[in-house]
Amino acid sequence: MRKFTSRNLLKNNKLKVTPQRTLLLDIISKYGHIDTDSIVTEITSTLPSVSVATVYKNLSTLIENGIVKEVNFPGKKKMYELNINKHIHLVCSKCGNIRDIDMSESLLKEKFRDIIDDEIDDFNINFYYTCKSCKKS
Ligand SMILES: [Zn+2]
Numbered sequence: 001m002r003k004f005t006s007r008n009l010l011k012n013n014k015l016k017v018t019p020q021r022t023l024l025l026d027i028i029s030k031y032g033h034i035d036t037d038s039i040v041t042e043i044t045s046t047l048p049s050v051s052v053a054t055v056y057k058n059l060s061t062l063i064e065n066g067i068v069k070e071v072n073f074p075g076k077k078k079m080y081e082l083n084i085n086k087h088i089h090l091v092c093s094k095c096g097n098i099r100d101i102d103m104s105e106s107l108l109k110e111k112f113r114d115i116i117d118d119e120i121d122d123f124n125i126n127f128y129y130t131c132k133s134c135k136k137s
């Protein structure tokens, strides 16, 4: 995970820095990929007075500003992440742990253009495997 501070991320995007927003970004950064239920649980354990509606509102503000990205995995709840660049997901079929594999978007599209002889508009690629710690146990 790249190094960043939630505060700078908000400032760079000209968004007001609030404790809820920085906490929200810290949580997403810590988990890498996280669903809303877990986000709410994490936030309310630190800031008990924050309402679920506020969490959702802040989350959608961050999405609208291109800071947070929503990702869909078949059979899973919607997840949120800070890696807004197009990438491939490596998902452990045992524990569900998700890793980002950064690959050049243009290179991938180019490759498929050759195969299908047409333009790729978008893609969502997941690879499934058994992670090292699951293999050990
Ligand atoms: Zn695993």
Ligand SMILES: [Zn+2]
Binding pocket: 033, 071, 081, 083, 087, 089, 099, 100
């Ligand atoms: Zn990702």
